[in-house]
Amino acid sequence: MNFDFSDDQKQLRDQARKFLTEKCSPKAVRVVLDGKASYDEELWKGLAEMGFLGVAIPEAFGGAGAGHLELCVIAEEMGRANAPVPFSSTVYLAAEALLIAGSDDQKKKWLPAIASGEAIGTLALFEGKGNPSPKNVKLTAANGVLNGVKKPVADGAVADFAVVAARTGSSGRDGDISLFVVDLKAGGVEVKSLTNLDPTRGQAEITFRDCKAEPLGAAGEGWSILTQMLDRAAVLCAFEQVGGADRALEMGRDYALDRIAFGRQIGSFQAVKHMLADMYVSATLARSNSYYGAWALSTNAAELPEAAAAARISATQAFQHCAKNNIQVHGGMGFTWEFDCHMYYRRANAMALGLGSLTYWEDQLIEHMRKKNAA
Amino acid sequence: MNFDDTPQEAEFRTTARAWIGANAPRQYEEELHKSSLGRTQLTNADILEVAKAWQKRKADAGWACLHWPKEYGGRGSTPIERVIWQQEEGPFGQLSRMFIIGHGMCGPTMMAFAREEHKRTYLPPLASGEKVWCQLFSEPAGGSDVAGLRTRAEKDGDDWVINGQKIWTSGAHYSDYGILLTRTDPTVPKHKGLTMFFLDMKSPGVEVRPIRQASGASDFNEVYFTNVRIPDHQRLGEVGDGWNVSLTTLMNERSAIGAAVSTGFPELFEYCSSLMLDDGPAIEDRAVRSKLANWAVKASGLRYTSMRAISALSKGERPGPENSIGKLVAGSMVQDVATYALDLQGASGVVSGPEDAEVAGRFQAMLLRAPGTRVEGGTDEIMRNIIAERVLGLPGDIRVDKDVPFNKIPTKGR
Numbered sequence: 058m059n060f061d062f063s064d065d066q067k068q069l070r071d072q073a074r075k076f077l078t079e080k081c082s083p084k085a086v087r088v089v090l091d092g093k094a095s096y097d098e099e100l101w102k103g104l105a106e107m108g109f110l111g112v113a114i115p116e117a118f119g120g121a122g123a124g125h126l127e128l129c130v131i132a133e134e135m136g137r138a139n140a141p142v143p144f145s146s147t148v149y150l151a152a153e154a155l156l157i158a159g160s161d162d163q164k165k166k167w168l169p170a171i172a173s174g175e176a177i178g179t180l181a182l183f184e185g186k187g188n189p190s191p192k193n194v195k196l197t198a199a200n201g202v203l204n205g206v207k208k209p210v211a212d213g214a215v216a217d218f219a220v221v222a223a224r225t226g227s228s229g230r231d232g233d234i235s236l237f238v239v240d241l242k243a244g245g246v247e248v249k250s251l252t253n254l255d256p257t258r259g260q261a262e263i264t265f266r267d268c269k270a271e272p273l274g275a276a277g278e279g280w281s282i283l284t285q286m287l288d289r290a291a292v293l294c295a296f297e298q299v300g301g302a303d304r305a306l307e308m309g310r311d312y313a314l315d316r317i318a319f320g321r322q323i324g325s326f327q328a329v330k331h332m333l334a335d336m337y338v339s340a341t342l343a344r345s346n347s348y349y350g351a352w353a354l355s356t357n358a359a360e361l362p363e364a365a366a367a368a369r370i371s372a373t374q375a376f377q378h379c380a381k382n383n384i385q386v387h388g389g390m391g392f393t394w395e396f397d398c399h400m401y402y403r404r405a406n407a408m409a410l411g412l413g414s415l416t417y418w419e420d421q422l423i424e425h426m427r428k429k430n431a432a
Numbered sequence: 433m434n435f436d437d438t439p440q441e442a443e444f445r446t447t448a449r450a451w452i453g454a455n456a457p458r459q460y461e462e463e464l465h466k467s468s469l470g471r472t473q474l475t476n477a478d479i480l481e482v483a484k485a486w487q488k489r490k491a492d493a494g495w496a497c498l499h500w501p502k503e504y505g506g507r508g509s510t511p512i513e514r515v516i517w518q519q520e521e522g523p524f525g526q527l528s529r530m531f532i533i534g535h536g537m538c539g540p541t542m543m544a545f546a547r548e549e550h551k552r553t554y555l556p557p558l559a560s561g562e563k564v565w566c567q568l569f570s571e572p573a574g575g576s577d578v579a580g581l582r583t584r585a586e587k588d589g590d591d592w593v594i595n596g597q598k599i600w601t602s603g604a605h606y607s608d609y610g611i612l613l614t615r616t617d618p619t620v621p622k623h624k625g626l627t628m629f630f631l632d633m634k635s636p637g638v639e640v641r642p643i644r645q646a647s648g649a650s651d652f653n654e655v656y657f658t659n660v661r662i663p664d665h666q667r668l669g670e671v672g673d674g675w676n677v678s679l680t681t682l683m684n685e686r687s688a689i690g691a692a693v694s695t696g697f698p699e700l701f702e703y704c705s706s707l708m709l710d711d712g713p714a715i716e717d718r719a720v721r722s723k724l725a726n727w728a729v730k731a732s733g734l735r736y737t738s739m740r741a742i743s744a745l746s747k748g749e750r751p752g753p754e755n756s757i758g759k760l761v762a763g764s765m766v767q768d769v770a771t772y773a774l775d776l777q778g779a780s781g782v783v784s785g786p787e788d789a790e791v792a793g794r795f796q797a798m799l800l801r802a803p804g805t806r807v808e809g810g811t812d813e814i815m816r817n818i819i820a821e822r823v824l825g826l827p828g829d830i831r832v833d834k835d836v837p838f839n840k841i842p843t844k845g846r
Contacts (some may be wrong), residue, residue: 058441058512059434060736060743128434262695310824325827328815330820338757339818340732345754349736352433371729419725420718425717426728 060348062130069123070130076107077138083177089141089257091156091399093217095250096259097141098376100404102174104142111172119169125289126357129296129347133294136297136376139400141257143177143212145297145411149290151178154220154236157289158274163238165300167218178287179216181207181239181263188288188417191280196265198223198237202245203265211411213261214250216241220286221270222279229267236362237270245269253405257400287412288365293370295365297401299347302372305379305401309333309386316388329386330376336379343368363429366422373409373418380405435739437516441746444513445773446497447522455489456524457800468794469694469766470647470801472526472791480606483527485596487561490596496630497535497559504543504551505559511745525738533602534558534565538611541681542630545668554609554630566633568598568655569678573843575600576814578613578621578831579675581843583657585614585629590666592616592629594637594660600808604640604653611681613674618839625838626674631662668705694805696769696798697731700724703773703791723772730765734758748842753823759805760815767802 060069079104088094104110113128114120121127123124128148135144152171155164170176184207187193196205203223210219212414219239226233241248245268253260310333313324323329353361380401384391391398409415437445460482463474473479489504490496498514500506507516517523528535537798539558542551545768557563574580583596594614604610610633617625637660642650669677704724714720738758741751773795774781786795806812820826833841 058437058739058743058746060739061747062433209534233525306824310826313826321830322827324820325774325830327817327829330824331813331816333824333826334816334819337824338761340753341737341757342730342761345736345740346729346733348433348740349732355433366725367729367732370725371733374726405672410702416718416722419722422728423715423721426701426724427705 059354062126066130066208069127069293070134073107073109073131073134074137076103077134077140081138083139083400086257086397086400092256095104096143097210099311100140101142101177104144105172105174105416108172110144110148110174111168113148114156114172115169118164119172121172125293128293129351132293132296132341133300135406136300139257139304139404141303141373142217143179143258145258145290145294146179146212146216147171147177149293150180150286151216151220153219153289154180154273154282154286155238157285158236158278159238159241163271163273164398171219173379176217177212177215178218178220179210179212181210181213181219181221182283183207183209188413189283194222194224194234196221196223198225198235200268201269202267203237203239203270204267205356206260206262207265209251209253209260210263212259214248214259219263220273221265222283223270225276225279229258231280232377234283235276236279236282238273239265239268241272243269243391253407255403257404258407266285266313284362284387288352288362290412291369291418292354292361294349294408294412295343295347295350295368298372298405299340299344301401301404302336302343302379305376305383305398305405306333306336306340308401309336309379309396310384312387323386332382332386335373336382339371339375341376343372346371364421365426366418366425369412369418370415373415376401376405377409438746441512441516445520446508446518448517451493451495452520456521457486457527460527461523464526467523467526468699468798469696469805470649470797470799471794472529479527480530483530484561486524486527487531491556491560492812496561497539499827500539500543500555500559504539505556512742515745529562530564530603530606531573531582533567534563534607536628536680537567538565538609541611541628541668541677544680545628545677546630547665550630550666558609563608564603564606565606566610567600567681568604569681570600571597572752575618578678578810579626581613581615581626583612583614584618585616585627585662587664588661590626590664591661592664594631594657594662596657598655599643599652600777601640601653601655602651602808604633604655605650606640609789610655611668612661612812615838616671616674616707619837620672621835622833622841623675624672626678627671628668628674628677629662630666630668631660635660635662637661643810647797649801651804687744691773693734693758694766695734695762696766696773697727697733697796699794699798700727700769703795704776707776709776720776727769729766730761733763751769753819756815756823758820759809760812760819763802763806763812765806766798770799770802772845776800 080100103176103331108121111120112123113125116122126161155167218241221237223237224233225235247264249262251260313329316323347368350364353364384398387398390396460474494507497506498517502508569578571581573582576662585592585594595706612631614627615625616627637658638818639656641654644650704714737754741755744751781792791802821828
């Protein structure tokens with residue numbers, strides 16, 4: 058049994074950590090947090106140069122042709138650094154959508170541009186409240202044009218193109234939904250930035266008015282492709298969450314060692330120690346579930362939907378738990394804008410919603426387990 | 433990343449599987465498979481006898497205590513082979529429960545500290561299950577604070593004379609031998625005045641009294657010592673070094689990799705899969721699904737954490753500290769799972785007669801056994817301290833009695 062990353066993959070993780078420690082300090086994250094930039098463009102260029110944007114994109118399309126395990130270790134570091142760049146939208150969602158269902162021309166057009174950092178992509182799925190569900194897709198596609206409003210669209214204000222879920226039928230089945238690729242710079246769209254819980258990652262509302270769009274994958278296959286995209290993204294986001302959880306735990310641990318109260322390190326009080334021990338427990342469970350997700354993703358195993366849901370739930374909980382209690386360990390200082398704790402708290406809670414809420418993934422997990430059991 | 437065996441591991445697995453297939457007591461497989469926390473029993477046989485017979489059979493064929501050296505009754509296997517064996521042994525592994533203390537704690541302590549002739553005499557019958565061992569550490573005045581124990585050992589010629597009382601001794605009522613931690617010097621600070629021995633449980637002056645647990649069952653005992661004589665050659669380690677010797681024992685307890693911890697989740701999932709609620713199948717209910725999903729990821733998280741440790745073993749590395757979370761997570765989880773399973777049954781969850789034994793009875797047994805799981809072998813609080821101190825590097829607790837002679841430590845709070 059070798060349920061671990063390889064030495065090369067671990068080396069890549071170290072390399073990513075070193076790069077991000079240098080190029081993505083909390084100070085750099087704050088530039089975006091304070092609204093002075095919509096994302097860190099310099100970091101984005103650096104990520105392209107390092108080959109991180111295209112790590113899972115085949116060489117034929119300008120990528121490094123490594124694989125998803127390599128992408129997982131980079132994702133972990135992106136989460137640890139709280140990187141203020143449209144990485145998840147572009148790499149986990151848009152690029153994966155093209156890899157799953159894109160035509161050769163579509164791949165040639167967008168994948169090399171993603172790998173080189175020239176194109177930012179995203180997924181436009183949600184239309185107001187609600188979890189991923191075919192019935193929540195109201196935006197229509199007819200005669201090659203889209204009409205409707207998507208909100209929220211992660212990184213929508215900085216994206217060059219979007220994969221858009223559209224209604225192409227009214228049978229009440231999954232087959233009513235098709236996917237399209239839209240060049241957001243080609244007209245027919247109106248993009249409005251939205252204020253949001255985590256300003257280090259933008260959210261937007263995109264209105265499509267007779268907007269020209271190319272089908273992505275076969276008509277009526279949209280929901281099936283989308284489900285695969287969400288499963289893949291759930292695993293990759295889980296690694297970001299695991300990275301974030303670990304960092305929040307470390308921050309709490311370090312503060313508990315530094316801070317003196319009542320004449321002793323606060324980390325010597327059991328109330329504080331036990332809180333940190335519980336954070337370690339959640340972070341460990343999340344890491345292990347995410348490793349299984351990574352295995353399923355990298356081997357395209359039949360277990361992927363179940364593994365992805367488990368990784369998603371476990372990592373979401375762990376990041377929320379660690380980010381929340383990191384503030385608690387810091388006491389009043391943790392509640393200031395000046396300390397970095399709130400950046401992880403914001404990120405943890407925003408990430409908990411991005412691919413659909415916990416309720417959605419809980420339901421997915423049990424549905425897959427039930428089916429497996431019945432089989 | 434993969435779950436595949438190396439060629440050597442695969443070969444070992446094939447051999448183990450074939451031997452188990454041909455030799456295991458198949459007639460008990462289903463009952464053992466259905467066992468859950470608080471309920472491991474055989475309807476038509478004495479589980480102790482079945483367990484001893486299985487252990488002896490394994491020992492005769494060289495499959496007992498795999499990781500022990502051959503000369504002491506083991507197989508000299510690698511840690512990963514031991515894990516593979518456990519996987520292949522499956523439900524029959526339930527039969528090893530009565531030997532866990534002996535094989536997991538007493539044996540390794542003997543191996544590290546006993547004289548060579550004692551090792552050769554006592555270890556092979558321990559491995560083969562012919563002799564059962566227990567561990568006599570905890571006392572009424574020393575639970576989590578084991579070093580606060582008061583059982584005295586006083587030198588008298590070539591013997592030591594033991595007086596005092598132990599408690600929570602698993603299996604003392606069917607044990608042949610035990611390892612015993614005593615106080616040999618009460619005038620020095622508590623960790624410095626301890627000494628370890630092993631003894632024959634049939635020695636004159638040893639009295640074993642079963643404890644009736646909150647669950648109604650009796651797995652543990654009180655053991656009283658009245659002028660019990662132990663020869664000095666049965667001392668383990670130096671006089672006054674008992675604390676360090678006991679750490680060897682306890683480290684072995686906590687390092688059992690791949691040992692199954694009971695979470696109750698498979699039982700609950702199975703139950704919910706067939707349960708009908710007022711408005712449809714439980715498994716289709718949103719609220720039920722949410723509860724199940726939260727426990728599912730804990731159960732899978734523990735499973736994969738264990739696999740990460742196994743992978744480290746497979747590569748010849750020492751597993752990291754991750755495995756220390758198992759008992760902590762599973763203990764309170766199984767308690768919550770049992771509570772919820774009963775809640776799903778409404779008022780009838782309270783009933784546990786023979787006709788309800790499959791459902792309510794099973795979860796009731798789990799519920800009543802679970803508090804013990806959270807206390808034995810290190811309470812939840814001690815486990816959190818261990819994680820905080822050894823894994824996260826936080827400071828140890830401030831110990832007000834650390835440098836005080838043992839006989840000057842106050843014994844009453846008020």
